[in-house]
Amino acid sequence: MDSATRITLLTKAARRGTFNTSSGSPAAEGRTASSTRRLPRRTNLQPRARQGRQRPRTPRPPAAASTPRRNSLTEEDGCQEFNARSRFLYYLFSLGTELGNELFYILFFPFCIWNLDAWLGRRLIIIWVWVMYLGQCTKDVIRWPRPASPPVVKLEVFYNSEYSMPSTHAMSGTAIPLALLLLSYGRWQYPLMFGLILAFCWCSLVCCSRIYMGMHSILDVIAGFLYAILILIVFHPVVDLIDDFNLTYKYAPLIIISLHLALGIFSFTLDTWSTSRGDTAQILGCGAGVACGSHVNYMMGVKLDPPLDTLPLSLSSLTVTVFGKAILRLLIGVIILLLTKIAMKKATIPLACKIFRIPHDDVRKARQRMEVELPYRYITYGMVGFSLMSIVPCVFHFIGLS
Known part of the structure; x- marks a missing residue:
């Protein structure tokens, strides 16, 4: 170099x-x-290392980002996307909403009847049917619209096609825990304060969830709460008479079916289609099926109620074996109910379309017709209620789970 x-x-x-x-x-x-x-x-x-440390971090995605669950029968073009900032509140109030939906009913009532106290379960269903029926009818009389969106962000639009006043979720969320407290206290051994706290938390969670989800105003919820208490005041003193009539009167099934069917047919004059009519027929059908199943059990000598000498009942005898049998009964029983629902749905919709000469190429459109909707809902859920009260307990007895 x-x-x-x-x-x-x-x-x-x-x-x-x-x-x-x-x-x-x-x-x-x-x-x-x-x-x-x-x-x-x-x-x-x-x-470069210093620049990497100073580079602003990408913001974490929101806790929940999705579109509301909507009803497949509605004709909504789309759903408003939302971001829930608080994961805890979103899932808490989603749980509160589910306490008034079909999934909860198909788990709660069977569990109560099969594992706890059939006497209590029958009376709860009687009160629930009347509360929901009167609430749905009142909605279609008042015809109060849902809160406008915007400005409200609706996190659930499954029942958005129904009217708003009163909130039937608030009614069921008030009536079921209060009726459970009124009917069980003294028959079951538990502290009164525990029952009051449970009823308060249950009712508050359901009522607040409807406001959080954007489906009801505060006035809707308060009206539903007070309306449910009024219905309880009227029906609680006579619920024992209604249950005794369903069990013992010779022609009770005929009267039950006729009454529930008439209530479903003549109660609605809808200006536009909504899920209200079908849901009401579903509730009435379930109540009729349970009542008829109770009558059949009584006539056949099938006793689901605990013996009188075991009262008051207590949860202190809960063991692993008892708990395991209860879960197994619930699992097998709910599977039978779901299979019954699917089979009846597959059979009743085409049959109703054929009888009333309604095209069934578009099942959604066909189910919105009263001639199809009412028979389908009434018969399908009537069989579900009958299976809940009569068929499933017979299956339990046959396989040794009773």
């Missing part, structure tokens, strides 16, 4: 802060050139 080239390299190294006072041997020249090549890389890495 000539002297001019060496002077140029040493000058560049000095400017970069890598000047080395080594001798001019080839080894020293190699180290100097190597240092000249490596050190700038180390220098360049440091700013």
Whole structure:
């Protein structure tokens, strides 16, 4: 390497802060050139690392981001997307909403009848049927619209086609826990304060969930709460008479079926289609099926009620075996109910379309016709209620789970 080239390299190294006072041997020249090549890389890495630390982090996605669950029978073009900032509140009030939906009913009432107290379960269903029926009818008389969206963000639109006043979720969320407290206290051994706290939390959760979900105003919820209490005041004193009539009167099934069917047919003069009519027929059918199943059990001598000498009942005898049998009964029984529902749905919709000469190419459109909707709902859920009260307990007895 000539002297001019060496002077140029040493000058560049000095400017970069890598000047080395080594001798001019080839080894020293190699180290100097190597240092000249490596050190700038180390220098360049440091700013990148600092830039990486200073780079703003990408915001984490919201706790819940989705579209509301909608009813497949409605003709809504789309659903408003939403982001829930509080995961806890969103799932808490979603749970509160489910306490007034079909999934809860198909788990709660069977569990109560099969595992706890059939006497209590029958009376709860009687009160529930009348509360829901009167609430749905009142909605279609008042015809108060749902809260406008916007400004309200609706996190659930499954029942958006129905009217708003009063809130039937608030009515069921008030009537069921209060009726459970009134009917069970004294028959079951538990602290009164526990029952009051449970009823308060249950009722508050359901009522507040309807406001959080954007489906009702505060006035709707308060009206539903007070309306449910009024119905309880009227029907609680006579619920024993109604249950005794369902069990013992010879022609009770004929009267029950005729009454519930008439209530479903003559109660509605809808200006536009909504899920209200079908849901009401579904509730009436379930109540009629349970009542008829209770009558059949009584006539056949099938006793589901606990013996009188075991009263008051207590949960202190709960063991692993008892709990396991209860879960197994619930699992097998609910599967039977769901199979019954599917089979009856497959049979009744085409049959009703054929009888009333309604095209069934579009099942959704066909189910919105009263001639199809009422028979389908009434017969299907009537059989579900009858299976709940009569067929499933017979299956339990046959396989040794009674």
